[in-house]
Amino acid sequence: MKTFPKFAAAILLLAFAAAVQSTAVALPPVFGPEYDGKAQKDTLARALISPQRIVWKNDGGEKLVANEAVLLRQGDSQSMLGRRNMCVMKSTGAKTASILLDYGKEIHGGLQLVMGSSTRREPSLVRIRFGESVGECNSETNNSEWMVGRSTDDHAKRDIVMEIPRDGMIEIGNTGFRFVRIDLLQKNTSIYLKEARAILRYRDIPYLGSFKSSDPRLDQIWLTGAYTVHLNMQEYLWDGIKRDRLVWLGDMHPEVSSIRAVFGDNETVPNSLDLACAQFPLPGWMNKIPTYSLWYLIIHHDWYLQNGDLAFMQKHRSYILGLIDQIDQYIDENGLEKTKTREFLDWPSSPNAEGVKAGCRALMVWAMQHAAKLCTWLDEPEYIKKTEAITTRLNRSIKDHNNLKQAAALMALAGILPPEKACDEVVSVGGPKNFSTFYGYYMLEAQALAGQHRQAIDTIRSYWGGMLDMGATTFWEDFDLEWTKNAARLDELTPPGKKDIHGDFGAYCYPGYRHSFCHGWASGPTAWMSAHILGIQVLEPGCKTIKIAPHLGDLDWAEGTYPTPLGVLKVRHEKDASGKITTTIDAPAGIKIVRP
Secondary structure (H helix, E strand, O other): OOOOHHHHHHHHHHHHHHHHHOOEOOOOOOOOHHHOOOOEOOOOEEEEEOOOEEEEEEOOOOOOEEOHHHHHOOOOOOOOOOOOOOEEEEOOOOOOOEEEEEEEEEEEEEEEEEEEEEOOOOOEEEEEEEEOOHHHHOOOEOOOOOOOOOEOOOOOOOEEEEEEOOOOEEEEEEEEEEEEEEEEOOOOOEEEEEEEEEEEEEOOOOOOOEEEEOOHHHHHHHHHHHHHHHHOEOOOEOOEOOOOOOOOHHHHHHHHHHHHHHOOOOOHHHHHHHHHHHHOOOOOOHHHOHHHHHHHHHHHHHHHHHHOOHHHHHHOHHHHHHHHHHHHHHEOOOOOEOOOOOOOOOOOOOOOHHHHHHHHHHHHHHHHHHHHHHHHHOOOHHHHHHHHHHHHHHHHHOOOOOOOHHHHHHHHHOOOOOHHHHHHHHHOOOOOOOOOOOOHHHHHHHHHHOOOHHHHHHHHHHHHHHHHHOOOOOOOOOOOHHHHOOEEOOOOOOOOOOEEOOOOOOOOOOOHHHOOOOEHHHHHHHHHHHHHHOOEEEOOHHHOEEEEOOOOOOOOEEEEEEEEOOEEEEEEEEEOOOOOEEEEEEOOOOOEEEOO
16 A cells, blocks of 8 residues: 555644544633634643642741641632731731742642732732742742753743732642742732632543552552653643643653553543644654654554554554655665664663664664554555564664663563563663663563563662652652652752752753653553553453463552453452462453463
């Protein structure tokens, strides 16, 4: 079948437009036909959340902030005349009242302020700072240069100077945060705050998947990963809720893996794939990064395996086949790239250029294996042969992993390197040292292939658990256990002599407070624990055949659920003193269960 990428892009643009139209909303009758096609329903829900605690206040020794505990109460979003039962903030000619609020969990959204009276008739000037950490809330913003110790506003405004009314209500901000700092900048003024509630903007969808075990730490990690990706399921599937708030195809694969394990089917995935094709038509690369186009193929494979939606895959047929053609033209007879392009796995691997090269080639082999299955489902035998031919050429020029864990993990997954060798030589050496929150998922997958489930479980506890120990309620764009030495938690003021876990670390495009503390690519352990501890492996599209092969490691028991198009699958595994595992399975009708 000959492909026509330009026409494919046009078709996807039409599909994208149809998706937007499908969210049309019925307006009140005063809105006439001139509004047709110009109003859209907000698909996201809102919740208003009162602060959990007051972290800090600055009253200058003159009681400039008083009665702040009222802000912790439930609110009703209704302003009231007067000053009774309200938090008062006073400023003098020289001193500023400030308060820092903790909402307890990472949130995507903004702030709703409900005011009472004021000593001014006019609005009063305040500064509002959102932060994913206490340190970020107290930081200064530098948008001209990314640097350690500074914040940025380049993807979402989080440092805002504005006027707020008296006896009224105002909503501010749209970003990722857990903390809010309010400074009263208006001189010689008192304002009265009735409420300061966070606006949580999220998809109101059930957690169909679940995980519980004899280790509460693993349970918390599973749920934290689930919540991390949930927050990023906005109108589209974002990388991070503070930044970049964009659809990145590489970031999407761990996210999609977690969505499969927690939510099953959700429109954010197909909508984001549609959007990506419209934004990056062939012969370009997804996000202008060749490896991200490879992730596009792998995501399609995994999504169809989960949901069995052939119509959606058919809609992408021309792009899928056109991309295979493009890769075929990109690799010469010796298995080398004909043109130099950006070679990228993840940021921490970047200094190891030779290892990155090996990893990119392994990822291409792995993607071609997935593409061959896509072509089988699409009934495209000639393209199956083409993917196999590409793989044959790539295997003529295998590169060394150069002791890069990311590369060795991909080589194991692609079948280029025996998993045991990859893990013994590189991946498992030093435990979670030289891990990353993105490619850590594939390192865990390589360990599972090597039968090193216990080591993988220990890594999850120490590496992802290390973020929890520093106060995380969602997982981060990057993390290194070395950062935790002599570092203060993100939910406390950094004492003298301690490091700020947020502001003092980070690198590449995320130094200091620019570092995202809610990044979907870090959710991999959620998918991994469902797949390997619970042992739920989907073998046939639409979850029609599922293998159950648990690996409890040092756990006494584990149980959980997994969403399928046919209903929710339930499993429980118990290990006796001899190590024998007894499994109970409750599978929906229509699912064939395979046991090892």
